[in-house]
Amino acid sequence: MKKTRTILNTAAFLAILVGIHAGLREAYYAYITPHDAHLAQQKAFSAHPRPYDIVLLGDSHAMMGVRAKYLGNAANMSQLGEGYVIRYYKLRYNLRKNPGKITTMILPVDLHSFSPAWGERFNLVSSSRYVNYADYMWHNGVSARALKSFIHYYLFPYADFSPELYRRLPGQQDETRREQMQRLVRNLAETGVSQQQLQWLMRTHYGEEREWLSERHLRYFNRIKDLCQKENIRVIFVRFPVSRHYFEAASAVLPVEEIDRFSQELVDDWPGAIILDYRDLYFDRDDYFSDPNHLNADGSTAFTQRLRDDLLELGVLRAEHETAAP
Numbered sequence: 001m002k003k004t005r006t007i008l009n010t011a012a013f014l015a016i017l018v019g020i021h022a023g024l025r026e027a028y029y030a031y032i033t034p035h036d037a038h039l040a041q042q043k044a045f046s047a048h049p050r051p052y053d054i055v056l057l058g059d060s061h062a063m064m065g066v067r068a069k070y071l072g073n074a075a076n077m078s079q080l081g082e083g084y085v086i087r088y089y090k091l092r093y094n095l096r097k098n099p100g101k102i103t104t105m106i107l108p109v110d111l112h113s114f115s116p117a118w119g120e121r122f123n124l125v126s127s128s129r130y131v132n133y134a135d136y137m138w139h140n141g142v143s144a145r146a147l148k149s150f151i152h153y154y155l156f157p158y159a160d161f162s163p164e165l166y167r168r169l170p171g172q173q174d175e176t177r178r179e180q181m182q183r184l185v186r187n188l189a190e191t192g193v194s195q196q197q198l199q200w201l202m203r204t205h206y207g208e209e210r211e212w213l214s215e216r217h218l219r220y221f222n223r224i225k226d227l228c229q230k231e232n233i234r235v236i237f238v239r240f241p242v243s244r245h246y247f248e249a250a251s252a253v254l255p256v257e258e259i260d261r262f263s264q265e266l267v268d269d270w271p272g273a274i275i276l277d278y279r280d281l282y283f284d285r286d287d288y289f290s291d292p293n294h295l296n297a298d299g300s301t302a303f304t305q306r307l308r309d310d311l312l313e314l315g316v317l318r319a320e321h322e323t324a325a326p
Helices: 002-035 037-047 060-065 084-097 133-140 144-155 170-185 195-206 215-231 244-253 256-268 297-314
Strands: 054-056 074-076 104-108 234-239 274-277 289-291
Touching: 037 084, 060 104, 060 297, 084 215, 195 244, 215 234, 234 297, 244 256, 256 274, 274 297
Parallel strands: 054 074, 054 104, 104 234, 234 274
Antiparallel strands: none
8 A cells, every 4th residue: 555655656746747847848938939049040031932042051250241131032040159060950951841942052261160169069959950969979979968958958948047048038138139239339440459359259269279170160061062062052152251350360370371272172172162252351441340250230231232242243143122031
């Protein structure tokens, strides 16, 4: 009798736990997920009724530097800190879920694009909707961290109530938008740039050893190449604008000419691909930057119009004014 009661109590306790878990999970999906910028971006992309003329897959340079509504039938799927690893999985996911949507794609080849210190370790929790765990492990080895992140994303999405998650709460959205707007209107010509800021950027992008080439990035770059050739996707590589301050700081610690030769050789080996080089476009326009390596609102408007003109000349875009996606 005592044993039976213990079993019943244990079963009841487990049932309560499962109920709490299910309730928290549903609450997360109902109240937090709708404010996820990554998910909103993906939903908008999938809902578009026809193929895009151009799709951007990049990092914060592309995200802040290109305003897709000025390109017409275009979508900017770039996100902060995304390197070639997550770009591959995001591309593969959308080729499977949205076949035929991507016809021409813009990818970055900036100085930091292949650096092992940047973009190689992405946030698996927020990226798990794209990443195939078995494939990731096959190509990168077994990782307890990766397995934990996938379990976290699919089973316990509410587990990490971090400041980032807190900012997604409905009541925090206005504050988040205000911060984003402040960044867009910031003017480097007025705020200036410090050596400490530049040193921090060099460490963030290239690590303490100032490395610029990662075999993992290169491997996933080539996997993207295989996908694009298989799906007949045209690729245009872009060197995005940076300020003179950033370029001079990078030139002091990196073999810039060697990096440029390397990226040019990669593009030359990609049939039909070209590079559009805008790195020094605004070296004398600090007022176009919010910080040493990101364009502000005025800069992104001017750059997008320049990019649009070049894409029209290449025949990639049609002369229309249609907002396809943010």
